[in-house]
Amino acid sequence: TRMWSRAAWQYRASLLLTGTAQTLSTCLDLAALLVIYSQVKTLAGFTLPQTLYLYGTTRLAFALSDVIASGIETLSDSIRLGTFDIMLIRPVGTLAQVLADQFTPKRFGKLIPATATLAWAIETLPVTWTPLKAAVCVGTVLCGTVIYCALWVLTGSISFVATDARETANIITYGGELVTEYPFAIYERPLALTMTFAIPLAFITWQPSLYVLGHRDPLGLPTFLQFSPPAVALALSALAALVWRSAVRRYRSTGS
Secondary structure, three states: OHHHHHHHHOOHHHHHHHHHHHHHHHHHHHHHHHHHHOOOOOEOOEOHHHHHHHHHHHHHHHHHHHHHHHHHHHHHHHHHHOOHHHHHOOOOOHHHHHHHOOOOHHHHHHHHHHHHHHHHHHHHOOOOOOHHHHHHHHHHHHHHHHHHHHHHHHHHHHHHOOOOOHHHHHHHHHHHHHHOOOOHHHOOHHHHHHHHHHOOHHHOOHHHHHHHHOOOOOOOOOHHHHHOHHHHHHHHHHHHHHHHHHHHHOOOOOOO
16 A cells, blocks of 8 residues: 555656545535435425534444445456466465555545535534434444445455456445435435335444434335444445455356
């Protein structure tokens, strides 16, 4: 990571411009959300500050996971070019090498608008903050980051069997970020349940945020799910580690 950062810093103007572009592209999504609320007072029963809280927590969690784990997007290229073979003989775990591969500080650009939005939402929300609610808020971001990182690894592992499946993986990672920015109440019940129990996107920010916001669950799911993100993050991380090790064991060199 240090090597890639030093290499990127040699081109300071390019790094600053691309980092700024990352920040502005995130602001565009926020602008779209503000446009929606310029036409309505609530969205599926959620006010603007409440939705911005959802937006801020999921954006911050995804931005942190992007800094940590989005390097796995280069895995398909490494496998195709044969450079993954080199990682196998180094005295460092292959996953750590893949995550650090082609790291760039421009990824930090996404953290700025996400943090600012969450701070504004917390300041604006009519919520009586207690130690438990504050802990759930912090835990939402941390557990969301872990869940996103696990999804990066799980979807990235597809590259071992289909090297051109990056777009398929992005449906879960980038697509997951998009759907979790909004209240799950806007989705049809079958889709919302799928994103809760099949692909656990609801545990990134939706379920714990219901407790913080004091909002009833529109799907009528049990209240204990609002406190389950740590367990989901742990289980998904274990699954991601298992899938990764299994994929690496079955890997066969391209021969290039």
